[in-house]
Amino acid sequence: MTGKVTIAGLGPGADAFITPSVAEAVSHATDVIGYIPYVKRITPRDGLTLHASDNRVERERAAHALDLAADGKQVVVVSSGDPGVFAMAAAIFEVLEENLDKWGHIDIEVLPGITAMLAAAARAGAPLGHDFCTINLSDNLKPWKVIEKRLRLAAEADFAMAFYNPRSKSRPEGFEKALILLKSICGDNRPVIFARAVSTSEETLRTVPLQDTSADMADMRTVVIVGSSQTRTINTKAGAWVYTPRTYG
Amino acid sequence: MTGKVTIAGLGPGADAFITPSVAEAVSHATDVIGYIPYVKRITPRDGLTLHASDNRVERERAAHALDLAADGKQVVVVSSGDPGVFAMAAAIFEVLEENLDKWGHIDIEVLPGITAMLAAAARAGAPLGHDFCTINLSDNLKPWKVIEKRLRLAAEADFAMAFYNPRSKSRPEGFEKALILLKSICGDNRPVIFARAVSTSEETLRTVPLQDTSADMADMRTVVIVGSSQTRTINTKAGAWVYTPRTYG
Structure with a gap:
């Protein structure tokens, strides 16, 4: 199975601000990765592994997401707000660019969210x-x-x-x-x-x-x-x- | 019944980018008002009146929305993207401020959307x-x-x-x-x-x-x-x- 990294924005806090597009991606994920309070917003279910990490480890989190996708996982990286505004999307592209040989084949999608x-x-x-x-x-x-x-x-x-x-x-x-x-x-x-x-x-x-x-x-x-x-x-x-x-x- | 104007962002085009918050507001509306292509995105139903107007009549549309709410209607003004970014929210507050005696009692809510x-x-x-x-x-x-x-x-x-x-x-x-x-x-x-x-x-x-x-x-x-x-x-x-x-x- 081909892995993928989806970088998704959960909006500012209320579930009513999560787009159906992001909800759908989370529902198909095998792995959800993110900062502890954002991962807490995801409902656990069988077949889904939650990986919560501390603040200020964005690069390690990005590499972890790319590694999991390289192993065939459907990875959703969750950010608060919009992932492209001072959040995880730029961190993932930074880390990706440093190791294109390893991760350049991985399918990536960014799903916007309601930014703060x-x-x-x-x-x-x-x-x-x-x-x-x-x-x-x-x-x-x-x-x-x-x-x-x-x-x-x-x-x-x-x-x-x-x-x-x-x-x-x-x-x-x-x-x-x-x-x-x-x-x-x-x-x-x-x-x-x-x-x-x-x-x-x-x-x-x-x-x-x-x-x-x-x-x-x-x-x-x-x-x-x-x-x-x-x-x-x-x-x-x-x-x-x-x-x-x-x-x- | 007390009227209300909800100013809602439909996102850039796909239904998958419409937040549940906005979908809910539309589902309770008696009247939906907006520029023709945005109103076309709303599914007609019994009890809902659709008011589509041309571009560049934002002030007239705003006054119409406030008048309908003053008559007790549940009005949703639809914008593409986010209503607060170069869209209808500012137009409504401009028109509201010019006639606070007439419209100052009206409940207003702005619901964000995925801006372009x-x-x-x-x-x-x-x-x-x-x-x-x-x-x-x-x-x-x-x-x-x-x-x-x-x-x-x-x-x-x-x-x-x-x-x-x-x-x-x-x-x-x-x-x-x-x-x-x-x-x-x-x-x-x-x-x-x-x-x-x-x-x-x-x-x-x-x-x-x-x-x-x-x-x-x-x-x-x-x-x-x-x-x-x-x-x-x-x-x-x-x-x-x-x-x-x-x-x-």
């Missing part, structure tokens, strides 16, 4: 309704000065911005520096959305004017969306919404 | 695996000089870039100008992905080095992804992949 910023944006309204950028604020894999440069240029371009991995215990200071920088450049009331664990039972959503933000409003389960200069907040009898109009200037 | 760039990226590999930006290349609602400025700054930030609405019959020249500008700034081999009608029977996917691109490679059903300086192409026995590594510099 889109789930967060939907809860808040439509803050990404105009041009935007998406930045991983972790400096584990890139120098902080690259992040800082991108923040400056993104503000100059007047993009709305979505930040992944804004802050973790091992990197408490980066997001604080990012907020100080944005306050100095944007210097206005623009809305900042802190969306944590969207679509799970622990979901929280908070919108704060930029000048009132502080770093402790985010953790590693938070996606942060900073509005552009055009982003608006409206309060209705039924709720509060943040949106960026389609028209600019 | 993520479906396209998944087919190509993982070109959006590092920081990226998302730009609507239509100058219907913003001046071309804003688009040009954003392209320059995005290239300077070394973002991968996803372009929506790159080219239409009424705007044949914008995408050509964008390509000329990018060739002059990026001046290298970076891969450009033209993904058309992803997940439909008419899907095409083509990756071309920037210097070999031409405007006629895109139309209004194409999403275009331009790699960053780090984006790589790999050819395996099983296929060709484009990905952007997680590590930078």
Whole structure:
């Protein structure tokens, strides 16, 4: 039997956000591989082996998936959100490229998912309704000065911005520096959305004017969306919404 | 009965990319409203009225949805992809804000979908695996000089870039100008992905080095992804992949 690696996005948390395409792939898998909390979302069944591994072992996990597929397994690598946005898909192609002789014959498919910023944006309204950028604020894999440069240029371009991995215990200071920088450049009331664990039972959503933000409003389960200069907040009898109009200037 | 407007994303085309959350909302709707080809994707049934309207009448469609909900209807506004990315969600909040007295009591919910760039990226590999930006290349609602400025700054930030609405019959020249500008700034081999009608029977996917691109490679059903300086192409026995590594510099 020919093996295959399917790299699938489970969406931000709720099963109602898992596409039928991903559910189908999982239902045919012999092996599911991923970070512990994502593998926990998969229902065990006969014939399916679950391989849960810790964070920060993406390369080892990728090699494991390719090895299993080389042995003829139907492997599904599960990511939260979309596997192509700061998740497992790039890690697998990195590892694949380093050993094409060994793994180049393996069939690979990437199945998209609802990425955190889109789930967060939907809860808040439509803050990404105009041009935007998406930045991983972790400096584990890139120098902080690259992040800082991108923040400056993104503000100059007047993009709305979505930040992944804004802050973790091992990197408490980066997001604080990012907020100080944005306050100095944007210097206005623009809305900042802190969306944590969207679509799970622990979901929280908070919108704060930029000048009132502080770093402790985010953790590693938070996606942060900073509005552009055009982003608006409206309060209705039924709720509060943040949106960026389609028209600019 | 209290009315509601649910703004739902149908994903890029295949039913397998429609989330259970959106399918559920459609199954309870009394009225579905949207652009003709998106409403065609909804199966008619007793008790459901389908309202299909032409392109470029987003404001009228939004007002119609809010009026129906004010009359107690369960209205689902359908967008292709994700409703918050260059689609109906922002249009509805724009129109809502202009008449809060009339519509401010209406319950609104936005349900995310698989947006075109993520479906396209998944087919190509993982070109959006590092920081990226998302730009609507239509100058219907913003001046071309804003688009040009954003392209320059995005290239300077070394973002991968996803372009929506790159080219239409009424705007044949914008995408050509964008390509000329990018060739002059990026001046290298970076891969450009033209993904058309992803997940439909008419899907095409083509990756071309920037210097070999031409405007006629895109139309209004194409999403275009331009790699960053780090984006790589790999050819395996099983296929060709484009990905952007997680590590930078």
